[in-house]
Amino acid sequence: MKFHFLLIISLLFAEICSAQNDTHQQQLEKIKKECESIQAAFSGNPGSFEELVKKANKGLALSKADEHEYRFTFHMAAGIGYYYQQNFEKTKNEFEKAYQEAEKAKLLEKSTKPLGHLVSVYYYLGQADKADEAARKLKQIADTNPSLPNLSDIYYNLGMYNQQQKMYFSIALGHFLKSTELQKASVDTSTTPKTKLDYALKLMMVSEIYLYLKQPEKALEYLKLTEPYLGQSAVVHIAVYGKYVRSYVLLDNRGEALKYYNKLFETAKKSPGKWSELVSSNLKMSEMEIKHKNYPQAKSYIDKANKRALVDNKPIMTTSVNLAYGDYYKEIGQPEKAVSYYRNSAKASAQFNKEQYAELLKSLTEIEITLGETKQAAATYKQYIAVEDSLNHEKIALNIAEMEAVFQNKAKQSQINEQQAELDFNKKQKLWLAGAAGLLALVVVLLIVIYRNKRKAANSLDAKNKELEKVISALDEANQAKAKLFGIISHDLRSPISQVYQFLKLQQLNPKLLNDAQRAELSEKIQTATGTLLETMEDLLLWSKTQMNQFTTDIQPTQILQVTNQCIALLKLNMDAKSIRAENLIPENSIIQTDPSYLQTIVRNLLQNAVKASGEGGLIRLGFSSHSDEQVLWIENSGPTFTQEAYRQIISQKDNGKGLSGLGLRLIDELSEKTGLRIVFENPGENLTRALVVFPKK
Numbered sequence: 067m068k069f070h071f072l073l074i075i076s077l078l079f080a081e082i083c084s085a086q087n088d089t090h091q092q093q094l095e096k097i098k099k100e101c102e103s104i105q106a107a108f109s110g111n112p113g114s115f116e117e118l119v120k121k122a123n124k125g126l127a128l129s130k131a132d133e134h135e136y137r138f139t140f141h142m143a144a145g146i147g148y149y150y151q152q153n154f155e156k157t158k159n160e161f162e163k164a165y166q167e168a169e170k171a172k173l174l175e176k177s178t179k180p181l182g183h184l185v186s187v188y189y190y191l192g193q194a195d196k197a198d199e200a201a202r203k204l205k206q207i208a209d210t211n212p213s214l215p216n217l218s219d220i221y222y223n224l225g226m227y228n229q230q231q232k233m234y235f236s237i238a239l240g241h242f243l244k245s246t247e248l249q250k251a252s253v254d255t256s257t258t259p260k261t262k263l264d265y266a267l268k269l270m271m272v273s274e275i276y277l278y279l280k281q282p283e284k285a286l287e288y289l290k291l292t293e294p295y296l297g298q299s300a301v302v303h304i305a306v307y308g309k310y311v312r313s314y315v316l317l318d319n320r321g322e323a324l325k326y327y328n329k330l331f332e333t334a335k336k337s338p339g340k341w342s343e344l345v346s347s348n349l350k351m352s353e354m355e356i357k358h359k360n361y362p363q364a365k366s367y368i369d370k371a372n373k374r375a376l377v378d379n380k381p382i383m384t385t386s387v388n389l390a391y392g393d394y395y396k397e398i399g400q401p402e403k404a405v406s407y408y409r410n411s412a413k414a415s416a417q418f419n420k421e422q423y424a425e426l427l428k429s430l431t432e433i434e435i436t437l438g439e440t441k442q443a444a445a446t447y448k449q450y451i452a453v454e455d456s457l458n459h460e461k462i463a464l465n466i467a468e469m470e471a472v473f474q475n476k477a478k479q480s481q482i483n484e485q486q487a488e489l490d491f492n493k494k495q496k497l498w499l500a501g502a503a504g505l506l507a508l509v510v511v512l513l514i515v516i517y518r519n520k521r522k523a524a525n526s527l528d529a530k531n532k533e534l535e536k537v538i539s540a541l542d543e544a545n546q547a548k549a550k551l552f553g554i555i556s557h558d559l560r561s562p563i564s565q566v567y568q569f570l571k572l573q574q575l576n577p578k579l580l581n582d583a584q585r586a587e588l589s590e591k592i593q594t595a596t597g598t599l600l601e602t603m604e605d606l607l608l609w610s611k612t613q614m615n616q617f618t619t620d621i622q623p624t625q626i627l628q629v630t631n632q633c634i635a636l637l638k639l640n641m642d643a644k645s646i647r648a649e650n651l652i653p654e655n656s657i658i659q660t661d662p663s664y665l666q667t668i669v670r671n672l673l674q675n676a677v678k679a680s681g682e683g684g685l686i687r688l689g690f691s692s693h694s695d696e697q698v699l700w701i702e703n704s705g706p707t708f709t710q711e712a713y714r715q716i717i718s719q720k721d722n723g724k725g726l727s728g729l730g731l732r733l734i735d736e737l738s739e740k741t742g743l744r745i746v747f748e749n750p751g752e753n754l755t756r757a758l759v760v761f762p763k764k
Contacts, residue, residue: 090128094136102144106259107299107501112339119147122160134171140182149183154190154338155481176201178207182223191229209272221533222268229275232497239275243267248290259298266302274310282316285309293507302336307333308343315350318357327351340378349390359426368394377595385414391427397431401436407434416453452525458517495662556733591639619661619741624655625698630688633670637677645683650688658697658761664737668726668745669701671730672757676703679755699759708755710747 085178088263104118122144129136145160161180188197201224208220225241246268251266269292276285289309307330314323327347334341350369355364368390375383388411395404401553415423425657427450434443453752522661571593627650632647634641676686680703687702717735738745743762 081500082406094125094129094133095127097121097411100137101125102260105143105146106263110387110673115147115150119144119151122147122387127174129264130513135173135176138167138171138176141155145180149187158184158187174207174211175214178204178214178216178220182219185223186230189227192604194231197227197231199738216259218245218268219264221245221248222264222271225271225597228269235275235278239272242272242275244593246272252569262295263298263302265291266298266306270302270309271305273313277309277312277316280316282313285313290314300333303333304330304337304341308347310349311347315354320354323354325644333473340380341374342378342380342383345374345378345387348374348463349386352390352394354396356397359397361394364394366369381414381417385411389415389422392426392429396433401433405430405433405437420453420456424513426452427453440535444535448528451528453523456525458520518689570639584654613750619664621659621661621741624660624665625658626663626690627652629666630669630699631660633666634688636670637673640674641686644677644680646677646680647683647685649685649687652688656690656692658699659764660743660761661741668734668737668743668759669699671734672759673699675708675709675730676757678754679705679708681705695763697761697763699761700756701759702750702754704753704757705755706750707753708747709749712745 074189081580100121101118101693104114104121107114120652122140125140125143126137129140131137141164142161145164146539147268148154148157148160150469155759161183164180165177165184169179170560181204185197185200188194188200204220204227207214208217208224211217214220221241222245225238225245227238229238246265249261249265251267253262269288271733273285273288276282276288292306296306309325310326311323311330315322315716330343330347334344336729348367352364352371355367368387372384372387373391375387385501388407392404392411395401404700408426412423412426415426415476427446431443431447431450434440434446453600488566602665636648671687680686684704689700691698691700711730716731734745740760742762744762746758746760748756748758750756
């Protein structure tokens with residue numbers, strides 16, 4: 067009796083446990099289907115990503131440690147949710163755990179799914195070594211398991227790896243084409259929406275490669291194959307329409323480009339989100355309109371792109387918009403605006419896209435030349451050459467690396483087939499390897515020669531440009547010196563020549579009216595005037611030397627009184643004509659260290675200006691003072707005041723004038739600068755001007 071009772075209790079307990087287990091399995095299956103349903107209906111709405119993560123975490127909390135297949139499914143779902151939220155660190159953790167669960171359960175096919183995702187995620191996190199290792203494992207699985215059901219997905223992931231990370235576009239294209247070929251047989255018979263969606267995504271990536279290779283006709287061929295599967299996911303739908311726009315823009319087909327542009331925005335309107343295609347498509351449309359010189363429409367597209375980019379707040383998008391604005395303003399002839407947009411986008415462009423950055427620098431150089439910013443243009447052009455050379459070097463390296471990768475793939479395939487091959491195959495293989503190595507070496511040599519020749523030509527052009535700039539600068543300086551020389555000749559030689567001419571004419575016309583005393587006086591005046599002319603010509607020769615590169619000063623002890631008396635004597639006729647008196651208050655033993663010839667020119671010009679400014683019967687006073695740090699020669703005259711500000715204004719003018727407002731003062735400024743003096747004008751009283759020649763003590 068007791069035995070029967072225990073047996074009944076045991077049976078009841080087993081049934082309860084079985085019922086509980088059935089309920090547990092049903093709950094896990096329900097959550098699994100919910101996760102699959104959310105993934106199949108992805109629309110780009112952030113809420114759907116959060117819901118997927120929430121459901122996946124619920125399934126993980128419910129599942130047991132040994133339920134590897136369920137835990138694999140939920141870790142994969144959580145990873146996908148975090149991926150679309152761009153939380154790549156959590157994405158990596160979930161996919162790694164999913165891979166571990168598949169490994170524990172020996173689920174080879176399932177293990178390739180998280181492995182394929184990890185190839186991209188590791189790359190986004192900057193873990194290139196891990197990405198390479200994950201890709202290597204995928205390639206090994208594909209090579210050793212040719213009948214694996216999900217081989218199409220493996221080749222798709224390998225295509226993404228070679229396209230995004232290695233830039234091996236021919237290899238990537240081969241993987242994508244193989245991926246679509248493997249899935250094509252099953253997609254038409256499948257009733258699973260996700261299968262059809264995956265196929266559309268793979269076709270889209272084939273078209274992306276052809277767009278990069280500038281083959282829009284081939285891109286359209288594969289885009290049209292996606293159309294039966296559109297509408298199931300806004301993400302794929304919008305991406306496909308964006309590629310349609312790019313294809314027709316490349317073909318310059320405005321009608322079809324506008325058609326798919328409108329479809330793109332209608333689709334995006336039904337599924338609001340941060341769609342980068344809305345920015346890039348507007349920019350592509352603007353490029354086409356600029357090409358057709360339809361500038362208002364081009365501006366409209368760029369403005370729309372800018373509005374979307376500001377909402378998305380992604381530097382790569384705002385940079386592309388700024389570049390488009392720069393191209394637009396360059397085309398419509400507003401270089402000031404264009405240069406501003408180019409410079410604002412330069413830093414980010416250099417970070418995100420080197421080819422784009424090179425084009426930016428090229429356009430910026432043209433704009434800066436247009437604006438007359440020659441020095442900045444030369445610097446920008448030099449930077450452009452450096453970036454362009456770097457790009458060429460990278461392309462050469464990538465081409466070589468891609469060739470090596472192709473070669474390595476073939477070598478590995480040969481190793482797999484080698485097990486069943488005969489001895490003669492080994493001989494053929496050696497010949498092939500030798501030929502391929504020779505071809506590779508030839509290509510490398512040719513590429514290096516091309517690169518060196520281009521570099522040499524660029525350096526030669528740069529050197530010639532620099533030489534040309536020096537010649538232009540020297541010619542400009544020579545022209546300026548010539549203009550100054552002619553201006554000074556007309557300014558400083560006219561007065562003494564005129565005086566000599568008048569004296570000689572007076573002697574010729576009225577010789578009998580003059581007695582011996584008057585003739586002697588007239589002869590003395592002619593001699594003084596010719597002496598003034600000689601001194602002026604000597605000054606001009608000295609000034610001409612200042613314009614030469616070989617100009618040197620002759621610094622020596624100089625008697626100030628002697629120099630000023632000579633200048634007063636030279637200007638005596640001018641002063642007598644206006645009854646002006648000169649009062650020289652300089653002590654006899656006043657000596658300074660300077661160039662006497664240049665000082666005499668400076669003093670004579672200052673005295674000339676003082677005579678011109680003084681009225682009838684005026685007084686000109688000269689004096690000298692010595693201080694602890696400087697010595698000062700001063701010349702004071704009455705008449706209209708002349709200020710330091712007026713002096714600075716005159717010497718900064720480009721047009722040559724006369725007297726107090728022209729070359730005389732400019733000659734004073736230039737000679738004083740070359741001999742280390744300072745010229746200062748002050749006004750000690752009403753209608754008084756005092757010119758100071760300051761000699762700093764050394």
